[in-house]
Amino acid sequence: METKFTKLFEKGKIGRLQVKNRAVQVPMGTDFANHDGTASMRMIRYYEERAKGGVGLIINEYTGVDNVDSVPTNYMYSLAEDRHIAAAEQLTEAVHRHGALIFAQLHHGGATSNPLLSGRTSIAPSDIPASPGKPVPRPMTKEDIERVQQKFVDAAVRAKKAGYDGIELHGAHSYLIGQFFSPYYNKRTDEYGGSLDNRMRFIDEIIDRIRAELGPNYPISVRICGDEFTHDIPDTLNLDDGLAIGKHLEGKGIDVINISNGSGLNGNANCDSYSYTPGWKKHVAKAFKEQLSIPVIATNTIKNPAFAEQLLEEGVCDFVGLGRSQFADPMFVKKAREGREDEIRTCIGCMVCRERLLVHRNSLACAVNPRMGREYILGEPKKDGDGRPVAVVGGGPGGMQAALVLAERGFKVTLFEKGDVLGGTLNLADKPPHKNLIQDLINALTRQLEVAGVDVRLNADATPEMVKELSPVGVFVASGADPIRPNMPGIDSPKVVSAESVVRGEVSPKGRVAVIGTGMTGLETSEILAEAGCELTMVEMLDSVGPGIFAVILNELMGRINAYSPKILTSHRLMSITADGIELKNLEDSSDVSIPVDCVVLALGVTPRKGFVESFEAVFDNVYAIGDARKGGRIYDTMLDGYNAGYSFEP
């Protein structure tokens, strides 16, 4: 098949393996395994879907080699025992069915293991916690080292038995192997610490023993961090150190190196949010490609195939590592090959995936792809629409997602959008600085609707009467919500504006501005106002800013906002708006506080539009409210709501 991404679809080689193209799905923990570490049906279907989507090689998520001393989560995939082999074989078969190869990423957490789950003090090269304040591990004895090395070897043997095409040793992100690499974590004075050769001895001996067990040709990848990007923290690893490790491993005869970045002290250089410009770390992989002769796999915040192709053209790597883009759209590679790249649903770097695992201790999910991780549970949607008409009112993320699944089911879908473009609140979300990926998502969803044959009517402020003309068997109301305006003295003053109007650029406050509320919209509005030179006061009723926002995103946003030295008042409630400014109540000591301001920006969240859904319910039997029209939420909640409504609809 002709393709414009000629580099991406060139065959590649890893050792003696031929890979059908240059796209590699990099390892990403899902917590979809069963509690006993075996691959679940949910996990198998998730990987099968991505193999179907065309990647040449999947390196699956971190896979435990030791379920005694290394228990990072409750649902981690494992090859630590023989009983894990049978389900692992089902997983490799599912991937092979679609022509992709699969490696297992063998992992030991060392200091990062969770003592609350393992019931043991974690083991590590030295007594250095994974990050300051985390549990202090016990330095490994020689017996510990020997035992754990053998566990890597045994897991590699199991991987081969289960049909894996190769294994990857997880030497990145400050897990056990990486802890041995690093003078920050490794303070040993024996032959496993000190010089580079000594710090590499732990992995060297594992590689020797795997080769001895599985022969010289069983492919071995090692993932390392090319640069930890913590140059101000002594003893952490920079690019020169990374290159020295890479050269050492090449000398050891590994087949491929997988370059990540960051560390346990700096996860952002590995998995970066929308704040980073794709390409910011490509010099790291390029240095490896230039200085090593084994193939280089590298991630680089790849959100679309054109950028993947560009990286290959520039000689940054031999294989492009696709991470979160594979969550957002498992058909990324297939669509690229078929020239349908404008239908690829873009990862928006919102970090919901990380937040779910790290904060909520839940399994993985993706804000823009409600099917992700639910492939097995949902199966394919029923194809029972039979051309019957349905109406979707509102072209925001929930409405678009509902329309897509309804169209897939074979309903004749008409979507009414009162604005002149699709996207709804996404059009707000894409305005703040660094959020242009959301525009790519809107474009992709718009194109998907077009391909699905949805009749999109723009500038159509739907009324029950208009919709009635379609005689729909179902009406899905995704009309969004209105900003909350509290009833208080002075609220009707002309100096009070909504955050939404600021973000849209409809009003441009000047001078002294107070933003009330520091949720996501409040913070993004604050950034816009601070950048525009306003003298900013931020007011939050709770005791800290950014309630509910994932720390990674919050720190980035506040880092940028704090550069403008705003006045931040937490534990303060807005009581009234006066001619001079605002009156607040300090909730800690009940004192009254007056702040003189020229403009008050309300960012207090949204509430379903009163009476709108009800006006449809009065006319139709089958009315379903979706997303903000039902209850407020983030893109994740809204798109999931839209999917579920369309999926489960029984006319």
Ligand SMILES: Cc1cc2nc3c(=O)[nH]c(=O)nc-3n(C[C@H](O)[C@H](O)[C@H](O)COP(=O)(O)O)c2cc1C
């Ligand atoms: C939810 C999640 C889980 C991850 N788990 C792993 C893992 O198990 N092993 C690993 O080496 N990297 C892991 N990573 C890092 C990814 O492999 C990758 O380096 C990162 O997502 C950056 O690539 P991207 O910009 O293409 O997403 C994980 C990333 C995410 C988002």
